[in-house]
Amino acid sequence: MIEIDIPHVFLDVEELAKRWHCGIGVIEMLAETGQIGCCIRPVALEIALDSNWPEKERPSSQIPLHHHLDQKEIYRLFRHPTIPQTINSHKKKIPDAPDISIVFADIVFFLECIKDFEDRNKIHKESDFQIATSDFTCIIWQGKELKFGETQGKVIRMLWEAREKGELWVYGKRILSGIGSGSARIQSIFRNHKTWREIIATDSKGRYRLKLPPKPGLCSRIDLGQ
Numbered sequence: 001m002i003e004i005d006i007p008h009v010f011l012d013v014e015e016l017a018k019r020w021h022c023g024i025g026v027i028e029m030l031a032e033t034g035q036i037g038c039c040i041r042p043v044a045l046e047i048a049l050d051s052n053w054p055e056k057e058r059p060s061s062q063i064p065l066h067h068h069l070d071q072k073e074i075y076r077l078f079r080h081p082t083i084p085q086t087i088n089s090h091k092k093k094i095p096d097a098p099d100i101s102i103v104f105a106d107i108v109f110f111l112e113c114i115k116d117f118e119d120r121n122k123i124h125k126e127s128d129f130q131i132a133t134s135d136f137t138c139i140i141w142q143g144k145e146l147k148f149g150e151t152q153g154k155v156i157r158m159l160w161e162a163r164e165k166g167e168l169w170v171y172g173k174r175i176l177s178g179i180g181s182g183s184a185r186i187q188s189i190f191r192n193h194k195t196w197r198e199i200i201a202t203d204s205k206g207r208y209r210l211k212l213p214p215k216p217g218l219c220s221r222i223d224l225g226q
Helices: 013-020 024-032 040-052 073-078 109-122 150-164 173-177
Strands: 003-009 010-012 085-087 100-101 107-110 127-129 138-141 144-147 200-202 207-210 221-225
Touching: 003 173, 010 013, 010 109, 013 024, 024 073, 073 085, 073 200, 085 221, 107 109, 150 173, 150 200, 173 207
Parallel strands: none
Antiparallel strands: 003 221, 010 107, 085 100, 127 138, 138 144, 200 207
């Protein structure tokens, strides 16, 4: 089996929501308030322009395909995802271009915009988490050394291995069974550890994960198995 990672130039709305473990409404709010640049998928813009702008009427210079939608356009696209919406924000870079229609699926967020937002808001990255010992009893988290007991290390290892497989959340009961623990709750295992929640998140459904983006991150893993 051969695996390669194909780096993305951009992510769509659902991919970005998965990366940040948030709802699409949060992405809408960030885009609508200008906290992260929201763009049109380049090929969608190119096709729309081809359909509405005869080549003989276009300027000889290359058409820039990377621009940010304005607030009203973002609002309409998120509110009416299946209905084509007329946009003209691209005219800021292409003054003579016609208005065009796009749909919600055409929205993307370019890598440089994502990284800029993450840097400004200190969103955890894969590099924040380093395994210092093979049994996961010592973790370097954002430059700080965190030490754990043997059983605690097994929990962290299981969450790490689940993430390596692309799993976002793991049920607590599955973790306890997998490490052969007699404890009834994950919290019991970490009851004497003050900082375990710095690296482990939980939800209302009894599931756990490391506070890191999903393994694919800004890449899609393609299996080229033969």
